[in-house]
Amino acid sequence: MKPKLNDVAQLAGVSVTTVSRVINDHGYLSEKTKQKVFAAMRELHYQPNNMARSLQGKNTQLVGLIFSDISNPFFAELVSRIEKLLFAKNYKVILCNSADDPQKERDYLQMLMANQVDGIIAGAHNLGIEEYQQYGLPIISFDRYLSDNVPIVSSDNFNGGWLAAQTLQQAGADKIAIFTGKSHAGSPTNGRREGYEAYLKQQGLTPHVHELPFELSPALKTMEIRTILENHAYNGVFCSDDLTALLTANVAQQLKLTIPTDLRLVGYDGTALIRNYHPNLTTIEQPLADISTLLVSLLLQRIADANCTLEEKYVLPVKLIKGITA
Amino acid sequence: MKPKLNDVAQLAGVSVTTVSRVINDHGYLSEKTKQKVFAAMRELHYQPNNMARSLQGKNTQLVGLIFSDISNPFFAELVSRIEKLLFAKNYKVILCNSADDPQKERDYLQMLMANQVDGIIAGAHNLGIEEYQQYGLPIISFDRYLSDNVPIVSSDNFNGGWLAAQTLQQAGADKIAIFTGKSHAGSPTNGRREGYEAYLKQQGLTPHVHELPFELSPALKTMEIRTILENHAYNGVFCSDDLTALLTANVAQQLKLTIPTDLRLVGYDGTALIRNYHPNLTTIEQPLADISTLLVSLLLQRIADANCTLEEKYVLPVKLIKGITA
DNA sequence: AACTGTATGTCAAACGTTTATCATTTTTAT
DNA sequence: ATAAAAATGATAAACGTTTGACATACAGTT
Structure with a gap:
């Protein structure tokens, strides 16, 4: 059996109380007993049982992370x-x-509650989950509206869309399309699209919006993109994520469209993966380091003080990564 | 406060015992009381406290996953x-x-123990961690030797290396190099390299091994690769992972080496990411679906019966994904 | 000698659940 | 009507830890 507090106490020749005091640094303790206890813990490879501790009211020091799928490099890096x-x-x-x-998201929430997590960071796609409100648990959201009083951290999607469109135009494009996810209220890609549309309107250009459902497999997406590029003489495309930009580049190659002469391309996200392995791709970088730091810091604040007042929205600036595709 | 068993019992007008019985489906229960209890649970949004349950001796239903870094797409997909x-x-x-x-790995192990995980799946790079033996915890390893009696699941690295070399040769290469990680005992990339060397030897060709330390940043790796390609007239390169293959492709482009006429290229891993977004890359696919299924199934076996005898090694077949780079 | 501060010990309650035991009541079958 | 089976309850111990109350012992100061 695993060693328990009692075994440590026996080996160290002290009482359980003392061992517990050592572990929690509580009350008066001489250096000598501390050492004895530590030695005993080491010898037995003792590990306090976190279940028992948190039953006592201690925090579990567990945080739940809900994201749609970490096999997406963006989420992988964020997580x-x-x-x-x-x-x-x-x-x-x-x-x-x-x-x-x-439904899975709901199940996960339940499960996290049952495991007494101290808080949750969520960046899932499902909207309007009323469950988020019910549990009085600290939650911070990435880029999604979940419920009132759940702070949202996101990159400046509007400005990113604007910047992307501007970059395409300045690279010489005048028929500029956007490939984006299905828009539903509260989705972040909306902001990107709005920024794109706003810029085009300001420049007297017509927006061309193509919605590629998020769930579409890459193969199907590729087909869609191929059809679109064949039927429209776009010379600039803003993809609202980098992976779609890669697909678009692949299709362009198949269609013998040279980038950036025939077609200019701007992506969105700018993960380390893209910057390192696709330095050519011009893209809008989300400040992942700042985003994750802020998400964590806000969550810890809420955990420390459940009533601390936080902003509703934290919008972090994006950055243009200049490759050669636009 | 969060509702507890007692609150549910009160609301349902039954005893705690009954509620517990309902939850654990234990003993005689009428449909009527079950419904009453379930209704009460729903109304209160009751979630049993897993800490308390597992203190009782129940499994925690927690599994620890130790991998070097999930921002690597391969691990992201596996995880x-x-x-x-x-x-x-x-x-x-x-x-x-x-x-x-x-040290981090050691810390993580400790932490997982303290959290009473039921088992661990590990695919970290650090070898010879004696801690793995001490705790009598079910562990399954991916592609790394951890300790005796920790089963290893891996793809057929040797055959993969062999296949890669063969593919390069059959595509017309005769000066074939390998770009691989630093080799230390127990590392899986050794197998890939050995397969590569074995094939070349069999064909009367000289192996050219270049070790690119795993920790090297992509930028530094790119420089190394550039130097290598400039100083050797290789017409075939086997990269022991796909990301390095992408870097090599980028460098080749810079050096005006056409792929596959001047330089043939084969990668390793064949994640969905690569297959979807780089269909051109010829690569050796690790069967990630089978690998993960097997890892999980072995772990669950060990959890169910700590003494069940498992093989020491499970080697899963790889598959050549034919792109156009070789 | 009396006091103070430091160091340890004993004991027991508490955290939320499970589970066994024993008892009681209700239902069903004969 | 009687026995057996089904359904529920009351009670308490256990899981491993923390924490408070209280007691005791010894060191160093006055």
């Missing part, structure tokens, strides 16, 4: 950063791939 | 799949990015 930051603060992370399935 | 499989079996996942830091 990786968040995990690192939280680990440094002595928190552990329970990972949830909600797969954009509201 | 994503594992999480989905485990969630379907009612397990939750605690994510650990060990960052290839032995």
Whole structure:
């Protein structure tokens, strides 16, 4: 059996109370007993049972992370950063791939509650989940409206869309399309699209909006894109995420459209993966380091003081990454 | 406060015992009381406290996942799949990015123990961690030797290396290099390299091994690759992971080397990401679906019966994905 | 000698649940 | 009507830890 407090106490020749005091640094303790206790803990490879501790009212030091799917490099990088930051603060992370399935998301929420997580960071796609309100749990959202009093951290999507359109135009494009996800209220890609539309309108150009459902497989998406590019003589395309931009580049190559002479291309996200392995792609970078730092810091504030007042929205500036595609 | 068993009992007008029985489906229960209890649970949004349950000796239904870094798409996809499989079996996942830091890995292990995880799946890079043996916890390893009696699941690295070399040769290459990570005992990339060397030897060709340390940033790696390609007239390169293959393709483009006429290229991993967004890349696909299924299934076996005998090694077949780079 | 501060111990309650035991009541079958 | 089976309850112990109340012992100061 695993060693318990009692075993440590026996080996160290002290009482359980003393051992517990050592562990929690509580009350008077001599250096000598501390050392004895630590030695005993080491010898037995003792690990306090977190279940028992948190039953006592201690925090679980667990945080739930709900994202649609971390096999998407953007979320992978975000989750990786968040995990690192939280680990440094002595928190552990329970990972949830909600797969954009509201029921799964609901199940995950329940599960996280049952596991007594101290808080949740959510960046899932499902909107209007009333459950988020019910539990009085600290929650911070990335880029999605979940419910009132759940703060939202996001990049400046509007400005990003504007910047993308501007970049395309300045690179010589005048028939500029946007490939974006299905727009539903509260979705962040809306902001990107609005920024794009606003810029085009200001310049007297017509927006051309193509909605590619988020759930579409890359193969189907490729077909769609191919059809679109064949039927419209666009010379500039803004893709509201980098992966779609890669598909578009692939299609362009198939159609013998040279980038950036025939077709200019701007993506969105600018993960390390894209910057490192696709330095050619012009894209709008979301400040992932700042985003994750802010998400974590806000969550920890809420955990420390459930009633602390936070802003409703935190919008972080984006940055143009100049490649050669626009 | 959160509702507890007692509150549910009161509302349903039954005893705690009965509620507990309903929850655990234990003993005689009438349909009527069951419904009453379920209704009360719903009304209160009751969630059993998993901490308390597992203190009772119940499993925590928690599994620890230790990988070097999920911002690497390969691990992201693997972790994503594992999480989905485990969630379907009612397990939750605690994510650990060990960052290839032995101390962090050790800390994570401790932490997972303290959280009473039922088991661990590890694919971290650090070798010879004696801690793995100490705790009598079910562990399954991906592609790394951790300790005796920790089963290893991996793809057929040797055959993959062989296949890659063969593919390059059959595509017309005769000066074939390998770009691989630093080799240390127990590392899986060794197998890939050995397969590559074996094939070349069999064909009477000289192996050219270039070790690019795993920790190198993409920018530095790119420089290294550039130097290598400039100083050797290779017409075929096998990269022991797809990301390095992408870098090599980028460098080739800079050096005006046409792929596959001047330079043939084969990668390794074949994640969905690569297959979807880089269909041109010829690569060796690790069967991620099978790998994750097997990892999970072995772990669950070990959890169900700590003494069940498992093989030491499970080697899953790889598959050549024919792109146009070789 | 009396006091103070430091260091440890004993004991017990509490956290929320499970589970066993025993008891009681209701239902069903004969 | 009687026995067996089904349904529920009351009670308490257990899981491993924390924490408070209280007691005791010894060191160093006055």
